[in-house]
Amino acid sequence: MAREISKTLRRLLVAVNYLSLAVIVFLIHVGRSRGWDTRLILAGIVPTAAVLIATFVGVFWRTGLWHLAHASFEKIDERQAQVMYESIRRSYSVFAVLCVVILFVNAVAERGHIPILIAGALLYLAHTLPAAAVAWSEKEVLLGS
Numbered sequence: 425m426a427r428e429i430s431k432t433l434r435r436l437l438v439a440v441n442y443l444s445l446a447v448i449v450f451l452i453h454v455g456r457s458r459g460w461d462t463r464l465i466l467a468g469i470v471p472t473a474a475v476l477i478a479t480f481v482g483v484f485w486r487t488g489l490w491h492l493a494h495a496s497f498e499k500i501d502e503r504q505a506q507v508m509y510e511s512i513r514r515s516y517s518v519f520a521v522l523c524v525v526i527l528f529v530n531a532v533a534e535r536g537h538i539p540i541l542i543a544g545a546l547l548y549l550a551h552t553l554p555a556a557a558v559a560w561s562e563k564e565v566l567l568g569s
Contacts, residue, residue, distance in 0.1 A: 438483055438560055445545055448476065453541065492504060493508065493554040507562065515556065
């Protein structure tokens with residue numbers, strides 16, 4: 425029998441997941457730019473990455489939202505398709521704005537390029553935002569559904 429995961433818990437897990445991603449990007453960027461020892465950077469990244477992975481498993485994998493967000497529209501029912509369409513619409517609007525802001529900040533900073541670290545974080549966001557939108561907005565999500 426499937427167990428329900430509360431909306432509050434889903435929202436908390438999504439927030440902690442994305443906060444962990446931001447902390448990892450921050451630690452690597454600041455650590456490199458300030459010449460921190462690699463061991464010091466790793467001391468911050470490893471536990472934060474563990475939190476990132478644990479929250480990913482808790483909110484995206486165990487709930488089945490990862491699979492739903494990556495399922496073919498032919499393999500899901502009409503209600504699920506509508507929920508996914510709406511979540512994709514919202515999440516990629518957010519994603520597009522975030523990309524434009526990053527490009528603008530890089531242009532103002534006259535860097536001329538997007539660091540691979542930021543590109544990797546954006547790739548993670550592109551894959552998880554639709555599921556996160558469902559986790560954040562839907563009234564009910566059953567574990568393993």
